[in-house]
Amino acid sequence: MTAVDLAQNTLDGLMVGASYALLAVGFTLIFGVMRRLNLAYGPTIMAGVYLGTAAFISLGAPTLVVLVVVIIGAALVGLYVERLCFRPFGEGARAASMVASFALWMQLEEAATHLLPQHMNPFPPLLATQPLEIGPLLLRADHLVMLAATLLIAGAVTYLLARTKLGLAIRAVIDQPRAAAIVGIHVERVMMLTFVLASAIGGVAGFLIAATDGQVTHMIGMWATTKGLVAMMLGGLGSVKGAIAGGLLLGILEAHAQWFLGPQVRDMVAWGLLFVLLAFWPGGLMGAKALDRTMAVGRRV
Amino acid sequence: MLDIQDIVTAYGKIEALKGVSLAAAEGRITCLLGPNGAGKTTLMYSIAGVLKPRRGTIKLAGADITGQSPASIVARGLALVPENRLVFPQMSVAENLEAGAYQRRDSAEVAADIERMYARFPRLKERHTQLAGTLSGGEQQMLAVARALMSRPRILLMDEPSLGLAPLIVEEIFRIVGELNKDGVTIFLVEQNVHMALKVAHHFYLMEQGRVTFSGEPGKLAEDEVIQRAYLGTSRKTG
Amino acid sequence: MDGYLITVLSNIGMISFVALSAYILLLSGQISFGQQAYFGIGAYTAGIATVMWQWPLAGALVLGALVASAAAGLVGLATLRLSGIYFAMATLAFAEIMRIAAELLVYRREIGGIETGPDGIDGFRDIRYFFANDVSPLQTCLIVYVLLGMVVAALFMAERTRAGRMLRQVGEDPLLAEVHGIDVMRVRMAAALVAGAVAGLGGGLYAHLMTYVEPKSFDIMLGVHALAYGLIGGLGTALGPLLGVLIDIGLLESTRIFRGYRMIVFGGLVAVLLIVRPRGLLDENAVGRIRHYLRRRGHAGD
Numbered sequence: 018m019t020a021v022d023l024a025q026n027t028l029d030g031l032m033v034g035a036s037y038a039l040l041a042v043g044f045t046l047i048f049g050v051m052r053r054l055n056l057a058y059g060p061t062i063m064a065g066v067y068l069g070t071a072a073f074i075s076l077g078a079p080t081l082v083v084l085v086v087v088i089i090g091a092a093l094v095g096l097y098v099e100r101l102c103f104r105p106f107g108e109g110a111r112a113a114s115m116v117a118s119f120a121l122w123m124q125l126e127e128a129a130t131h132l133l134p135q136h137m138n139p140f141p142p143l144l145a146t147q148p149l150e151i152g153p154l155l156l157r158a159d160h161l162v163m164l165a166a167t168l169l170i171a172g173a174v175t176y177l178l179a180r181t182k183l184g185l186a187i188r189a190v191i192d193q194p195r196a197a198a199i200v201g202i203h204v205e206r207v208m209m210l211t212f213v214l215a216s217a218i219g220g221v222a223g224f225l226i227a228a229t230d231g232q233v234t235h236m237i238g239m240w241a242t243t244k245g246l247v248a249m250m251l252g253g254l255g256s257v258k259g260a261i262a263g264g265l266l267l268g269i270l271e272a273h274a275q276w277f278l279g280p281q282v283r284d285m286v287a288w289g290l291l292f293v294l295l296a297f298w299p300g301g302l303m304g305a306k307a308l309d310r311t312m313a314v315g316r317r318v
Numbered sequence: 319m320l321d322i323q324d325i326v327t328a329y330g331k332i333e334a335l336k337g338v339s340l341a342a343a344e345g346r347i348t349c350l351l352g353p354n355g356a357g358k359t360t361l362m363y364s365i366a367g368v369l370k371p372r373r374g375t376i377k378l379a380g381a382d383i384t385g386q387s388p389a390s391i392v393a394r395g396l397a398l399v400p401e402n403r404l405v406f407p408q409m410s411v412a413e414n415l416e417a418g419a420y421q422r423r424d425s426a427e428v429a430a431d432i433e434r435m436y437a438r439f440p441r442l443k444e445r446h447t448q449l450a451g452t453l454s455g456g457e458q459q460m461l462a463v464a465r466a467l468m469s470r471p472r473i474l475l476m477d478e479p480s481l482g483l484a485p486l487i488v489e490e491i492f493r494i495v496g497e498l499n500k501d502g503v504t505i506f507l508v509e510q511n512v513h514m515a516l517k518v519a520h521h522f523y524l525m526e527q528g529r530v531t532f533s534g535e536p537g538k539l540a541e542d543e544v545i546q547r548a549y550l551g552t553s554r555k556t557g
Numbered sequence: 558m559d560g561y562l563i564t565v566l567s568n569i570g571m572i573s574f575v576a577l578s579a580y581i582l583l584l585s586g587q588i589s590f591g592q593q594a595y596f597g598i599g600a601y602t603a604g605i606a607t608v609m610w611q612w613p614l615a616g617a618l619v620l621g622a623l624v625a626s627a628a629a630g631l632v633g634l635a636t637l638r639l640s641g642i643y644f645a646m647a648t649l650a651f652a653e654i655m656r657i658a659a660e661l662l663v664y665r666r667e668i669g670g671i672e673t674g675p676d677g678i679d680g681f682r683d684i685r686y687f688f689a690n691d692v693s694p695l696q697t698c699l700i701v702y703v704l705l706g707m708v709v710a711a712l713f714m715a716e717r718t719r720a721g722r723m724l725r726q727v728g729e730d731p732l733l734a735e736v737h738g739i740d741v742m743r744v745r746m747a748a749a750l751v752a753g754a755v756a757g758l759g760g761g762l763y764a765h766l767m768t769y770v771e772p773k774s775f776d777i778m779l780g781v782h783a784l785a786y787g788l789i790g791g792l793g794t795a796l797g798p799l800l801g802v803l804i805d806i807g808l809l810e811s812t813r814i815f816r817g818y819r820m821i822v823f824g825g826l827v828a829v830l831l832i833v834r835p836r837g838l839l840d841e842n843a844v845g846r847i848r849h850y851l852r853r854r855g856h857a858g859d
Binding site for chain 2: 197201
């Protein structure tokens with residue numbers, strides 16, 4: 018083990034972590050306004066990516082068009098999930114809501130295999146250039162794009178939440194939904210918009226992941242749900258900053274664990290850290306200050 | 319201003335309101351008294367559109383608002399200061415006020431109104447960047463009132479504004495209620511603090527077990543009688 | 558009975574144990590994504606007991622259930638005070654750790670001249686107890702259903718006791734239960750122990766019926782399915798989860814009516830069903846009505 022290895026791992030982890038961070042941001046937004054887990058979040062992304070892949074394979078759509086198809090596809094599927102799994106359920110039916118989202122997960126997986134029956138499908142690469150050399154370190158250009166996109170989207174979401182009227186409404190719904198209704202905010206509309214926005218962000222994440230891999234399988238659905246969930250929980254629920262931190266941390270941790278301990282232990286380390294954090298420090302990375310709030314939010318699931 | 323006819327609201331099979339009729343006259347302070355569990359908060363939420371009544375009609379300035387969404391009721395000029403205040407705890411005082419003006423499009427006027435609120439509630443000005451969850455109970459109550467006023471309501475509903483507050487602060491709250499009314503805001507107030515409520519009210523109702531059992535002006539019923547019935551209900555007094 | 562039918566019935570029976578396990582925790586108000594872990598622990602333990610230590614089946618199944626229950630107890634100590642999404646995620650994390658641990662577990666020994674035992678990601682193969690003892694598929698199916706019947710009967714009786722009522726009270730409103738003097742943590746711990754044992758028993762049966770168990774057998778899919786069965790079938794009675802399994806595996810997978818489109822149909826149906834009945838087909842109201850009807854018929858017959 019050398020300093021170069023450590024630095025290279027950290028760098029690689031940071032890049033992969035960027036995609037986790039994006040997934041966690043989407044998850045956090047949905048969880049914030051709904052207070053319920055959307056298990057179909059990953060499969061929603063998968064559906065968008067599959068639609069984009071189909072456009073690429075059968076119509077030869079250029080990369081930019083594929084990106085647009087993926088984003089719009091994920092947003093529309095997200096709307097479908099919201100309509101069927103979240104809108105109709107009241108406060109008392111959180112478990113039912115979650116299980117309904119699982120049912121749609123199964124549905125989307127099967128629909129995806131009908132759309133593209135091959136297990137593995139080609140996806141247009143983002144940038145096919147040689148890796149950049151920075152001293153002894155290697156850096157893939159498409160990874161750099163992924164990191165930049167993550168930071169850009171995180172900045173945009175932060176701006177939306179802090180500075181716009183919709184952002185004010187979203188925060189009000191997250192903070193105190195009944196009071197939000199009382200002051201005249203259309204709570205259901207805000208929930209729907211947030212859901213669609215989060216699904217579109219997930220679409221961007223899915224596109225970037227598939228494009229850096231150059232291929233896609235339907236496993237991306239389950240993968241996105243679990244990675245996004247772990248990253249969100251690591252960061253502590255309910256904050257964009259926490260979601261970014263959780264995603265990057267998960268990426269770096271996994272990169273080191275993979276290098277030193279192998280791919281199986283890599284996954285175990287991530288789950289182990291999550292378990293220990295939840296059992297002994299449920300506030301997540303944002304620390305004990307956020308604990309009361311997040312516990313109050315999380316308890317309602 | 320507000321005219322309620324025969325409202326029935328239920329949670330599942332349990333009827334919390336069993337046919338309530340009452341009215342709040344324009345420019346007046348109308349007060350609703352009654353023991354815990356009488357259905358006062360249910361009535362407030364039914365008027366504000368948070369709960370949907372099963373039967374009956376609610377009219378605001380002549381227009382039927384029964385079963386409409388809270389947002390459209392706010393748009394018609396009704397604002398609620400809810401029980402337990404329900405400020406947005408993770409948002410600053412200023413943001414709470416902005417949220418109160420959510421439906422308004424005149425941002426310059428909204429900013430001016432926020433300044434007016436700061437003039438009326440100097441404590442809020444001192445703490446305008448602080449998170450609402452960190453305010454004291456009295457300050458949160460001020461904020462909840464100011465937030466409701468930000469929608470420029472014609473009628474203000476207040477659900478137990480004195481709940482859990484120290485006597486000096488209760489006095490302060492009722493002074494503000496009187497002032498607002500002098501400025502032309504119609505007020506419909508739910509209270510447990512009978513003494514203070516009867517001091518400001520032009521008209522009051524007694525509610526027990528989901529029904530209105532008395533209606534009149536302060537002085538029509540001896541205060542200790544009102545207190546007796548407002549805290550304990552008639553059933554226990556006679557039974 | 559033909560072999561296919563027996564296999565389907567056995568599958569329904571085995572999965573029912575995990576569904577019941579998730580159901581018990583749902584009654585206590587906790588959503589667990591991780592009951593498959595105890596299924597896996599039971600499967601590996603019971604398999605090792607018959608194959609490597611040459612225990613009789615009954616002893617192996619009991620050991621599997623006990624070890625699974627003990628594991629559930631330990632996990633419970635760390636997680637039961639959590640609620641909502643925190644509990645769900647902690648149980649899922651534990652289950653995934655167990656699954657990966659099974660991928661890493663290599664415990665090979667020579668038994669009767671053949672090397673056998675858990676072999677990492679390939680799983681634990683050749684658990685040939687039934688084959689070696691000449692137990693027919695029909696008999697194994699009967700064993701599954703007798704044990705399942707015993708578990709369901711025990712749950713039925715438990716529901717009528719004070720402990721059973723306490724469990725539902727805790728699930729409905731833990732704060733109120735606390736006010737009524739119920740030790741919520743103890744009730745939840747008891748539920749976790751029982752739920753672990755039930756899943757472990759199912760796992761032990763699974764390993765012997767299938768003759769193998771691999772880490773994939775108890776991944777997150779099994780856990781979420783188990784949870785879904787209770788909510789589809791209904792939370793009003795222990796028969797609810799069984800109904801859920803029956804509808805999914807019995808009706809849709811086995812009859813192959815919707816070949817290739819099963820999940821598209823089933824997924825949509827479940828979502829719509831839950832909108833209409835958020836606590837499942839046999840929810841508390843439905844069970845109440847059925848009991849009432851049965852009592853009336855009982856009286857009319859007198």
